[in-house]
Amino acid sequence: QVQLVESGGGLVQAGGSLRVSCQASGRAFTNYAMGWFRQAPGKEREFVVAIAWNFSTYYADSVKGRFTISRDNAKNTVYLQMNSLKPEDTAVYYCAAKPRIINYWRSNLYDYWGQGTQVTVSS
Numbered sequence: 297q298v299q300l301v302e303s304g305g306g307l308v309q310a311g312g313s314l315r316v317s318c319q320a321s322g323r324a325f326t327n328y329a330m331g332w333f334r335q336a337p338g339k340e341r342e343f344v345v346a347i348a349w350n351f352s353t354y355y356a357d358s359v360k361g362r363f364t365i366s367r368d369n370a371k372n373t374v375y376l377q378m379n380s381l382k383p384e385d386t387a388v389y390y391c392a393a394k395p396r397i398i399n400y401w402r403s404n405l406y407d408y409w410g411q412g413t414q415v416t417v418s419s
Contacts, residue, residue, distance in 0.1 A: 298322040298408040300391045305413030312381050316413055318374040318391030325372040329397040331406060332365065332376050334387035334415075341390070346400035347374065354400050359385075381417045388412040 304316040318330065331346040345365040346354045353365055364377040374391060392406035399405050 298325070298328065298393050300393060300408055300410035302389065302391050302410040302413040305389060305415045307416045307418065308381055310381060310383055310417055310419050312417070313377070313379045314381060314415060315378065316376045316389055316415065318376075318410055320372045320374070320393065325393075326369045328393040328395060329400060330365075330367060330374045331392045331394070331400055331403075332374075333390045333392060333403055334385075335390070335412075336384075336387040339387075341403050343401040343403065344389070345376065346397065348397035348400075352397065354397075356401075378415070381415075383417050383419045385415065386417050387415060389415050 299321045301319045308314050329348050332344040333341050334344050335341040343356050347365045347367050362380045367374045390412045391410040393408040394406045
């Protein structure tokens with residue numbers, strides 16, 4: 297069992313930056329692929345970025361060049377650094393974990409989810 301807790305969301309102006317974190321506890325964090333998804337009001341949950349156990353990263357086109365995912369295995373934490381934020385980035389951001397990185401963009405394949413953290417970007 298893996299428990300995930302996100303933090304660091306908030307309100308930021310367009311063009312600004314924000315970093316959200318995901319603290320994991322439970323089973324061996326280092327073996328898991330970690331993903332960030334987001335869901336805006338009235339929209340489906342969408343893939344944002346994922347990082348494998350070997351630190352390989354995979355980004356959605358919409359955030360490539362603006363967002364950076366990283367992981368600190370010593371702290372059991374995954375970070376999502378978001379720069380050049382746009383109003384369309386406004387959503388609840390969820391951290392998720394799965395045993396393997398394959399099909400990382402498919403939310404239904406993730407076994408564990410955090411409760412989400414709200415990110416709001418004002419224009």
